[in-house]
Amino acid sequence: MADNPLMVPVRQVLDARGFKKKGPYGIYRKPLSPGVHAWVGMNARSDPGSLTLSPTVGVRHEEVERWVSLLRDRNPKDSTAPTVSTGLMNLLPEGRAWPHWVLARGEDQQNAQTWELFGQDIDQYAMPWMQERDTGERLVEPLRRNEGLDTSRLALPVLLWILGDPAGAREAVERGRSAKIVGGMVVDYGAYAERLLAEIDAHPDGPVE
Numbered sequence: 001m002a003d004n005p006l007m008v009p010v011r012q013v014l015d016a017r018g019f020k021k022k023g024p025y026g027i028y029r030k031p032l033s034p035g036v037h038a039w040v041g042m043n044a045r046s047d048p049g050s051l052t053l054s055p056t057v058g059v060r061h062e063e064v065e066r067w068v069s070l071l072r073d074r075n076p077k078d079s080t081a082p083t084v085s086t087g088l089m090n091l092l093p094e095g096r097a098w099p100h101w102v103l104a105r106g107e108d109q110q111n112a113q114t115w116e117l118f119g120q121d122i123d124q125y126a127m128p129w130m131q132e133r134d135t136g137e138r139l140v141e142p143l144r145r146n147e148g149l150d151t152s153r154l155a156l157p158v159l160l161w162i163l164g165d166p167a168g169a170r171e172a173v174e175r176g177r178s179a180k181i182v183g184g185m186v187v188d189y190g191a192y193a194e195r196l197l198a199e200i201d202a203h204p205d206g207p208v209e
Contacts (some may be wrong), residue, residue: 006051006103006111007055010042014118014201017127027080032134037063038127039082053101053118054089057126059133059149067158067207068151071195072187084133133182136163153179154187157196166204173197 011021019028019040026042041056053200061083069076076125089100101118103111133139133147136159142148161169173193199207 001154004044004046004051006105007042007044009111009115013115014040016123017119017122019116021207023080027082029060031128032059035057036060036090036134036139037062038130039085040122040126041082041085049105051103052099053103055088055101055118056085057088057091057122057130057132058085061136061139061155061159063162063207064136064139064155066160067162068154071154071158071199072191083139083159084142084152085149086124086129086147089119092121092130093125136195150181150185152191153181153189159201161196164206166200170197170199 006073010026014021018030018151019030019038020030022029028040028042029037032038035059039056039060043054043056044050045054058180059082064083065079065081066076069079089098100121101114103114133142139159140156140163143152143159146152148155153172157176159171160166160172173196176183176189177193
């Protein structure tokens with residue numbers, strides 16, 4: 001998809017809004033607050049002669065994601081995922097016709113209008129949603145609502161620990177043991193939980209670098 005010429009304008013559209021491409025997988029980020037990034041993932045369905053965009057928008061808390069990687073015995077440098085996310089289409093007002101962003105080969109004028117609409121939708125609907133989640137404190141409730149999808153149970157206790165709430169972090173760890181997860185990331189949650197609890201016991205006021 002990244003090599004499809006229909007996708008070329010995405011970089012200009014997002015660059016104009018302060019987003020920078022991160023890695024080779026269609027991920028764009030921009031700072032919201034220290035250690036927290038707005039996040040856009042450019043997904044699309046390819047059909048003969050056309051692309052239908054299905055972007056994901058989110059917020060990434062860098063320290064949370066670093067610890068989630070470490071506790072899973074993964075290299076944090078390989079981590080690109082958002083901490084919370086949703087489909088951009090979920091943020092659009094009711095009544096918008098679907099599909100929302102279709103690009104067609106040879107339809108330059110229509111495609112330019114589609115990219116303009118996409119940029120406006122980022123401005124009007126994605127950015128307010130992301131700005132409401134622009135600090136660790138403001139990410140707690142979204143994670144409790146499972147806006148982190150299958151990784152909410154990994155991120156929430158880490159975030160609470162980082163925020164200096166060891167009791168809340170321990171409670172979230174235990175709640176995560178009974179969470180029903182269908183699909184998503186394969187995780188040995190028992191091992192993850194024990195590693196995190198050991199860190200909390202050793203450093204109850206939060207991580208020590």
